Amino acid sequence: MFCSQCEQTAGGQGCYQWGSCGKSPEVDALQDLLTHCLRGLGEVAIRARHLGISTRNADVFTCETLFSTLTNVNFNPESFVNYIHQAIALREDLKTQIQLIAPPVDYSDLASFEPPTTLDGLVQQGRDIEFDFISKAAKNVDIFSLKLTIIYGIKGIAAYVYHAQELGQEDDRVYAFFHETLANLGRQDLSLDDWVSIALQVGEINLRAMELLDAGNTETYGHPIPTPVPLNAKKGKAILVSGHDLKELEELLKQTVDTGISIYTHGEMLPGFTDDGEPRQVMTGFARNAVLSVASDVIDAVKKGTIRHFFLVGGCDGAKPVRNYYSEFVEKVPNDCVVLTLACGKFRFFDKDLGDIGGIPRLMDVGQCNDAYSAIQIALALANAFKVDVNQLPLSMILSWYEQKAVAILLTLLYLGIKDIRLGPTLPAFISPNVFKLLSQKYNLQAITTPDEDLAACLG
Known part of the structure; x- marks a missing residue:
């Protein structure tokens, strides 16, 4: 395996045997294979978009599955097996729609490969694809560095876009950028300056993604105002909520009304709790x-x-x-x-x-x-x-x-x-x-x- 996407990566260089986060080599391979599938889906989605074919399902799927590969989000092998096969099904469905209205086209190997049906086969294919991508990209260490930066950046964007989706905020330009960037990651004809430019485009699109999420949060829940938040715990049953998903928190609060269950959260990670004592x-x-x-x-x-x-x-x-x-x-x-x-x-x-x-x-x-x-x-x-x-x-x-x-x-x-x-x-x-x-x-x-x-x- 090879993973360097988070700050805790082993030795400050990369995880090669097991992820410092707890990610197994098998899950790492499946995540890499999923990313490969999304790159192929992106190639087909671009052509479909140019022909006026709706790519809505591919858009939402790409966002959700990129989010799933973030550090500490999903280590379940079965999830990634399902995602991989769904990606291929979406890709082939778009191809079928394209064939109905456009002349035949030759797709790249990226958009044509078929994954194995067994877990072991998928894991091995993921390892082979990871090695092939690194071998080609690492011929220029600096361009490889920027490609990784771009991949990790769009994963981060996907998290914000996913939460914005839940609150009814979307922008087709963001989805198009996902597809185009993923499809172009294998290009060998771009210069260092070109890849720097693409990395900055990731920043531009992320600004739009954060704007969408801000709009979703503020239009749904109002603008935050300075508010004192208690840190003390109460005796009794409780649910501790971590993360960023305000919609899920809202649903949980509704479900626990009049149950006597306390909800502790601050919308990011869990704060420290104290015993009953002086109010804090x-x-x-x-x-x-x-x-x-x-x-x-x-x-x-x-x-x-x-x-x-x-x-x-x-x-x-x-x-x-x-x-x-x-x-x-x-x-x-x-x-x-x-x-x-x-x-x-x-x-x-x-x-x-x-x-x-x-x-x-x-x-x-x-x-x-x-x-x-x-x-x-x-x-x-x-x-x-x-x-x-x-x-x-x-x-x-x-x-x-x-x-x-x-x-x-x-x-x-x-x-x-x-x-x-x-x-x-x-x-x-x-x-x-x-x-x-x-x-x-x-x-x-x-x-x-x-x-x-x-x-x-x-x-x-």
Whole structure:
């Protein structure tokens, strides 16, 4: 097996025998075979689209199955066996529809291969396809690096699109991008610059995906407002809910009305629970509408010098001790600075009382990882108010990453031209030294060092 898609990958290089996440070599092979099937489905879907044939089933299926290959989402071999055969069935159905209205066409091997019927056969075919893809792509390590970045990025997009679908928000352009990008991954005629451009397109499409999910969430549940959230547990039966799916949480809440069952969640990952004791709570809900509603106060505070700098400290969490960097960083932020945070990485420090600056909280929880969209809108609005480029704002981004949604968000920030991002706790194994150097030169993307060094650099 070979997998390098998450931050916990073995030795910071890749998992070759068993996934650090718990993914077996067999599941890894099946996921790679599924991705191969989706690439072939994409080739046929592109032709069907050009002929005006509906690809709705292939669109939704591609999104769902890409999502299933994210870190820690699905390790069930039977699921992937079913997905593989469904992909082939969808591919052949589209071919049949195409044949009815268009001249015969020769499809590539990618869109013509047939999977075995047995589990062992599928696993072996997945291994062979993985080896073949790596052998061809790795002739140029830097292009291979960008292809992996693109694959992992569109997996991250798929997660957001899946949740947006559930709330009635879709965009055909996003589905078309999935098909086109997957179908083109095997191309050998594109330059390094071409692949960089495609990676930035992943960022562009992810911005649209986050916009769709934001619209779905806010139109269904309203805009978040600053709200105190209790951290104490109650005696009695309970269900603990982790993840990002607000629709599923809503359905669960409906089903447990008047049952005496308590639901504990915060929409991202589980917070720490305490025994019954002194009430504890945190403030959340500082999404873009809430923050921008007091934009004039924020702008005045910056102009007067009472707010010197903003830090966006957010992203994924994980088990490595080095991730303590982020809580230590927040603790050391000077009293005249404000911290915005989002995603599960915030739970290392979201309950700290940093006080306020003239009534403006010094620690503001923007929301889930997909609420990076809100953070981006806040930054763009402030830049517009100050009539400067985003990179000229007194704002520094200190990001942590773990899996593929974070890859998509990073590509979105680069697509927007945002510079000076500090990324940790380690750099992605799939980004080659030359590609990282290229990104560093263009965007000043850099690895975190120590809280003291990075604070000093950000504050000048």
